[in-house]
Amino acid sequence: MIKIKTPKLKTLESIKLHLDALFTGAKEAIKPGTITIEYPRERRKLPDNFRGYILFSPERCKSCWQCSFVCPANAIKMELASNNRYYPSIDYAKCIFCHFCIDTCPVTALKPTKIHDVVYKDLEEMYTPTELMVKPPKIVREEEVTVEYVMDGDIILKKSKELDELFPEIEPHVEIKEHSVCIDPESCIACGICEHSCPVEAITRETIGQERHLRIDIEKCYGCGICVRSCPMHVLKLVRIREEKA
Amino acid sequence: MSNTSSDTAAVETLEWKVRIPKKRIKDKAWMDLKKRVIDTGLCSHCSACAFVCPVQGIISLPDRGIDFPDWEERCIDCEGCLRVCHRWEYTPLSDLGEYIELIAAKSKRFKGQDGAMVTEFMASALEMGIIDRAIFVGRDEEWRPKIYHIRSVEQLRDTRISGTKYSYASVLPELKEAIRVTKKGIGVVGTPCIVTGLRKIQKEFKIFKDKVKLVVGLFCMENFYYDQLRAYLEKKGVDMRKLVKMDITRGKFIATMPDSEISFPVKEMDEIVPHGCERCTDFTDVLADVSVGSVGSKVGYSTVVVRTEIGKEILDYIREKRYAEFSNVIPDVIDKLIKLKKKRIKNIPGEYLTVAYKKDTEK
Numbered sequence A: 001m002i003k004i005k006t007p008k009l010k011t012l013e014s015i016k017l018h019l020d021a022l023f024t025g026a027k028e029a030i031k032p033g034t035i036t037i038e039y040p041r042e043r044r045k046l047p048d049n050f051r052g053y054i055l056f057s058p059e060r061c062k063s064c065w066q067c068s069f070v071c072p073a074n075a076i077k078m079e080l081a082s083n084n085r086y087y088p089s090i091d092y093a094k095c096i097f098c099h100f101c102i103d104t105c106p107v108t109a110l111k112p113t114k115i116h117d118v119v120y121k122d123l124e125e126m127y128t129p130t131e132l133m134v135k136p137p138k139i140v141r142e143e144e145v146t147v148e149y150v151m152d153g154d155i156i157l158k159k160s161k162e163l164d165e166l167f168p169e170i171e172p173h174v175e176i177k178e179h180s181v182c183i184d185p186e187s188c189i190a191c192g193i194c195e196h197s198c199p200v201e202a203i204t205r206e207t208i209g210q211e212r213h214l215r216i217d218i219e220k221c222y223g224c225g226i227c228v229r230s231c232p233m234h235v236l237k238l239v240r241i242r243e244e245k246a
Numbered sequence B: 001m002s003n004t005s006s007d008t009a010a011v012e013t014l015e016w017k018v019r020i021p022k023k024r025i026k027d028k029a030w031m032d033l034k035k036r037v038i039d040t041g042l043c044s045h046c047s048a049c050a051f052v053c054p055v056q057g058i059i060s061l062p063d064r065g066i067d068f069p070d071w072e073e074r075c076i077d078c079e080g081c082l083r084v085c086h087r088w089e090y091t092p093l094s095d096l097g098e099y100i101e102l103i104a105a106k107s108k109r110f111k112g113q114d115g116a117m118v119t120e121f122m123a124s125a126l127e128m129g130i131i132d133r134a135i136f137v138g139r140d141e142e143w144r145p146k147i148y149h150i151r152s153v154e155q156l157r158d159t160r161i162s163g164t165k166y167s168y169a170s171v172l173p174e175l176k177e178a179i180r181v182t183k184k185g186i187g188v189v190g191t192p193c194i195v196t197g198l199r200k201i202q203k204e205f206k207i208f209k210d211k212v213k214l215v216v217g218l219f220c221m222e223n224f225y226y227d228q229l230r231a232y233l234e235k236k237g238v239d240m241r242k243l244v245k246m247d248i249t250r251g252k253f254i255a256t257m258p259d260s261e262i263s264f265p266v267k268e269m270d271e272i273v274p275h276g277c278e279r280c281t282d283f284t285d286v287l288a289d290v291s292v293g294s295v296g297s298k299v300g301y302s303t304v305v306v307r308t309e310i311g312k313e314i315l316d317y318i319r320e321k322r323y324a325e326f327s328n329v330i331p332d333v334i335d336k337l338i339k340l341k342k343k344r345i346k347n348i349p350g351e352y353l354t355v356a357y358k359k360d361t362e363k
């Protein structure tokens, strides 16, 4: 066990510390300095990379599932939408706000916000289906003032009437272009499940005599990876499109 | 997307060809298989078709065999089942087959049906790092076969996992999952039908050739459908929950319970021997790396037929580590059963045998 000893101070040091304490006490009595923000009337200015509520743009999403794969809390589920595509949904009861999903999205379909104060009545409500991820959640806001903490030896509260933007613009990610390839043709059944699963008809299968010819058209393939996941023999894989030599 | 098994420089191709068998009828592939193999009683119940079926429509049932109930809607006519079925084109195997060493042995580490050498070989292969996973046929409390994925030597001390279950087990359908997660390779234990089915799968699909590293085969006269065996044994007064061992030796089926034993001649069970077994001639599991049986060695020992280099390597390791005691084999007894099983060739109508087989026997 470690015992914490009272520090041994010289008399002069001790007197100085006592005087400091008395001075601080007197100062607080005359002009109190609080560092508490008066939420919800005041809004704290948050950094642009603050990790809050996540928004989703379905028109950008290519259903690659990367967000659901990367999510360390298993909070993202891919749901089948009416257009037969899979889109993410987030369970905020599980989400740990790491924003790995946003970072990993190759097409910037997921975006961060500075919203951190959504209220839910129960756990079920925290499950947020795709439809609800498209727009920010409804929050009745009363803020009039933005408060910013400035560190300058001491903490200084800088207040301004201008409200901080809740939806920071993020730079669009450089899209990683991928396409499907067969990595083990000698283990292929040639069952054609890939052909049927492909949303853009990039995979074709043709039977010629006692042979089946399979082909992936990389002009059409946009790397959604659905064939990779549906292949029963796991012979397909996504690879990055090789950089064109300059 | 990262691929964990990218240890070998994988080919990446955008165009490839796959050979498919020539169907005998115009209907979907499943119907071809059903008409030629299942309805004719040729099916060995190895479940290779259930393994390969990409829509997972083919199932093996505990009471009658292989079926694809909703095939009309679900069969996608891929012909995978025809490719892996070893009886759709049947080349019956028999005799003792090729081997490097024939010896009787008894494991000092494990308890099994006989000398627990099946368990010992797999345990040693795990220890040596040849495989990191083995598929075993264990059982539930009523002796229903249950597949176990063994990953450590310790798991093999469970006596429900070693020992013979006289019922068909769906070993091959487990391969797909095992192959995905293995790093070093997998080991498989099976009866001659399972092993022959597995070898066919390996021939057709390369990944299984690469990743299945050790195949331990069992000697086998016949197997049973679980439901039929159970009904039969219960009629004889056996309580499946109390059963501690079942065995067939010297023409007798012996069911051992903690305080009693029920035995009767196996001949009596002829009525429940599946047709597929009546049409099988392979007693010693000639395609395995190592075959293990009970006949041919004294009580408590297993007869071990080491056929391939990998099998020999493991046997040498067992010797070096002194994991087993060894003894001599009595080949005459094995020979008797080989001949007995070979006679079943007469149960296979000539039109179902491959040309290759016919040519071979004419010589």
Ligand SMILES: Cc1cc2nc3c(=O)[nH]c(=O)nc-3n(C[C@H](O)[C@H](O)[C@H](O)COP(=O)(O)OP(=O)(O)OC[C@H]3O[C@@H](n4cnc5c(N)ncnc54)[C@H](O)[C@@H]3O)c2cc1C
Pocket: B111, B112, B113, B114, B115, B116, B117, B118, B119, B120, B135, B136, B137, B138, B145, B161, B162, B163, B164, B165, B166, B167, B168, B169, B171, B189, B190, B191, B194, B218, B219, B220, B221, B222, B223, B224, B248, B292, B293, B294, B295, B302, B303
């Ligand atoms: C259906 C069947 C019929 C047999 N008939 C004969 C016979 O006629 N003559 C003969 O000499 N030997 C026969 N055997 C083999 C014998 O019963 C022993 O399995 C063998 O001697 C190995 O004994 P062991 O102690 O070395 O094996 P153990 O170390 O006890 O291991 C037994 C292994 O068998 C596997 N196994 C058990 N049941 C099944 C099953 N239903 N399907 C696939 N694998 C299974 C288990 O996974 C286990 O790995 C038969 C085995 C089976 C399964």
